[in-house]
Amino acid sequence: MRARSLRLRLFLLILPPLLVVSVLLGWWRFEVAQRTSEDLFDRSLLSAALAISRDVAISEGDALSPSTRRVISDAGGGEVFYHVTGPGGVYVTGYAYPPRPETPVVRELPFYYFATYRGEDMRVMRMIENRVIGNLTGDTVVTVWQRVSDRRAFARELALRAAALIAGLMATLALVVWFGVQIGLRPLNDLEAAIRRRSPDDLGPIRRAVPHEVSGIVSTLNRLLRQVQDSFEAHQAFISDAAHQLRNPAAAILTLAETLPQMQDTAERAKCEEQLIEAARKSARLAEQLLSLERLRYDESTAMAPFDLNTVVEDVCRAFAAKALSRDLGFALAPHPDPLVVLGNPVLIGEALINILENALKHGGAEMTAFNVRTYADGRDVLIEVADDGVGIPPDKVSTAFRRFSQLQYGEGTGLGLAIVEQVMVRHAGRVDIVPTERGTRFRLRFPRHAEG
Numbered sequence: 058m059r060a061r062s063l064r065l066r067l068f069l070l071i072l073p074p075l076l077v078v079s080v081l082l083g084w085w086r087f088e089v090a091q092r093t094s095e096d097l098f099d100r101s102l103l104s105a106a107l108a109i110s111r112d113v114a115i116s117e118g119d120a121l122s123p124s125t126r127r128v129i130s131d132a133g134g135g136e137v138f139y140h141v142t143g144p145g146g147v148y149v150t151g152y153a154y155p156p157r158p159e160t161p162v163v164r165e166l167p168f169y170y171f172a173t174y175r176g177e178d179m180r181v182m183r184m185i186e187n188r189v190i191g192n193l194t195g196d197t198v199v200t201v202w203q204r205v206s207d208r209r210a211f212a213r214e215l216a217l218r219a220a221a222l223i224a225g226l227m228a229t230l231a232l233v234v235w236f237g238v239q240i241g242l243r244p245l246n247d248l249e250a251a252i253r254r255r256s257p258d259d260l261g262p263i264r265r266a267v268p269h270e271v272s273g274i275v276s277t278l279n280r281l282l283r284q285v286q287d288s289f290e291a292h293q294a295f296i297s298d299a300a301h302q303l304r305n306p307a308a309a310i311l312t313l314a315e316t317l318p319q320m321q322d323t324a325e326r327a328k329c330e331e332q333l334i335e336a337a338r339k340s341a342r343l344a345e346q347l348l349s350l351e352r353l354r355y356d357e358s359t360a361m362a363p364f365d366l367n368t369v370v371e372d373v374c375r376a377f378a379a380k381a382l383s384r385d386l387g388f389a390l391a392p393h394p395d396p397l398v399v400l401g402n403p404v405l406i407g408e409a410l411i412n413i414l415e416n417a418l419k420h421g422g423a424e425m426t427a428f429n430v431r432t433y434a435d436g437r438d439v440l441i442e443v444a445d446d447g448v449g450i451p452p453d454k455v456s457t458a459f460r461r462f463s464q465l466q467y468g469e470g471t472g473l474g475l476a477i478v479e480q481v482m483v484r485h486a487g488r489v490d491i492v493p494t495e496r497g498t499r500f501r502l503r504f505p506r507h508a509e510g
Contacts, residue, residue, distance in 0.1 A: 063245075067238045072231055079223050083216070086223075090215035095180075098208050102182040103167050105137050106199045113141050113149055113197065114188050138174070138202050143188070144195025155200040156181045171205070178205040244268055248275070260286040309336045363507045366397040366406070366439055370432050373410045381418065387427030397432055397439040400507040401485045409481040409489075413443050413500050416475060421447025425497070438503050446497040478502075 108125040140155035142148055156172030156179055168183045181202040188197035244267055251265050262279040313333040320326040374390045381388040399406075417428065425447035432441050475489075478500075482489045485504055492499040 064235075064238050064242060068231075068235055071234050075230060076227065079227050083220050083223055086219040087212070087216040090219065091209075091212045094208050094212040094215065098180065098203060098211075099169060099182065102137065102169075102180070102201050102203060103184075105139065106167070106182055106184045106201045109139050109141060109151075109201065110184070110186055110188070110197065110199045113143075113199075136204070136207070138179075140200045142198045144197070146198075149197075151200075155183075156202055158183060172202070174202060179203065180205055180208060245271060260289070307340065310340060361400055361402060363398050363400050364403050366399050366441065366504065367392045367432055369403045369407050370410065370430065370441060373407045373414070374430055377411065377414050381414075381428055384418070386418075386425065389427070389429045391429070391431035393432045393434060393439075395434075397434060398507045399439055399485070399504045401504065405481045405484065409478040409502070410441065410443070412475065412478050413502075417443070417445045417447060417498065421445050421497070424448065434506070435503075437506050439506050440504070441502040442492075442499060443502075444494065444497060444499040449494070449496065449498045450491055452493065 105125075112125050138152050138155075140151035140153070156174045158168065158170045158172070158181070160170075166184075170181050170183075172179050172181050179202040181200065183198065183200045186197050186199070187195065248263070248265055248267055248271075252263070260282050262282060263275055265275075267275050310333065313329055313336060317326065317329050317333065320329055371390065371392060374388070378388045378390075414428065414430075417425070425445055427446055429444045430442070432439065434440070478489055482502060487502065487504040490501045490503070492501050
């Protein structure tokens with residue numbers, strides 16, 4: 058599924074809220090236009106009524122002045138109807154039958170109301186004043202009215218003008234946002250082009266200046282490039298070391314294989330065959346350990362499950378005890394009386410323990426006499442301790458002992474055993490330590506206890 062472009066996402070994020078605001082603003086403007094038109098038309102009705110009342114008083118009801126007629130005909134762009142009665146309710150001028158109010162009219166105050174006149178909705182204003190017309194003195198009632206449709210048309214025109222203005226502003230804003238986002242994203246496009254121009258071997262950090270908002274992405278990418286470069290260099294070093302370490306066993310096997318057909322003596326031939334088998338066994342063991350080491354470093358699919366650590370340690374020690382006893386070495390196991398449950402892979406932990414035992418067997422020296430293995434709990438951790446009374450590892454050589462293909466002294470090992478142990482402990486969120494002791498070597502493997510349930 059292809060994600061939307063960042064430009065489109067920003068456009069869709071910015072524009073809809075503005076559209077909602079514009080709709081609300083248009084609705085508000087329409088309401089304001091209606092109220093404004095009502096107020097303007099009511100004032101025009103009042104002006105017309107005052108002008109009619111003045112002319113009636115001046116002309117004694119005979120005629121309206123031309124200026125008043127213009128006010129009546131042009132007020133608010135719509136026709137104004139009027140009706141005037143003099144003292145005693147005598148008809149004076151205007152249309153014959155004005156719209157009547159449903160409630161009494163307040164004297165000396167303009168009174169506005171809605172009514173129906175000839176089938177049309179009207180806005181009516183009625184005003185009562187005390188006037189002298191001829192020789193009569195009394196209340197003069199001036200009624201003026203106007204079509205509601207004219208008012209609504211005027212309000213609609215105001216609202217449409219405001220809507221057109223808002224629509225124009227929104228269209229302009231949409232163009233500004235669309236092209237403005239494109240201009241704002243130009244540094245990202247430049248960064249993409251710079252990365253695209255890089256060669257596959259160029260894993261150096263990106264040093265191009267970028268906006269503050271994307272500096273975190275560039276920093277993360279630089280960190281990833283450093284990790285990739287470190288991983289690449291580690292692979293290169295591993296391949297180089299593996300090629301160097303495999304060269305000697307391969308050469309020995311080839312030499313023995315070429316020599317074997319030329320041997321006529323049965324005893325010498327048997328001895329050569331044994332050497333060939335031993336060289337092949339060492340080469341296979343080296344290849345197996347190399348693959349195990351790389352699998353531990355980069356294969357994250359190792360199955361993990363809770364199990365009792367005592368069971369794995371007992372199985373490994375039972376298999377190794379025969380080898381130790383065959384060399385006249387003492388071997389003791391002291392398991393913890395209670396289950397020590399850890400979350401991990403029993404095969405990998407067993408391989409780590411075997412590597413420690415075989416490492417001690419190969420490099421412990423002629424003075425070594427015994428092995429001691431025990432398991433115990435320490436707070437939230439469970440531990441395995443493997444101790445021997447051999448030559449030991451000097452404190453200043455501990456880091457060298459865990460380095461790949463490194464040996465403190467020449468021996469028949471591959472130099473990978475303790476490196477595998479360290480990787481197994483890293484995979485299980487634990488650690489391996491070499492504890493100082495008066496004689497020999499003491500390894501301590503520490504695992505986090507698994508919280509059951």
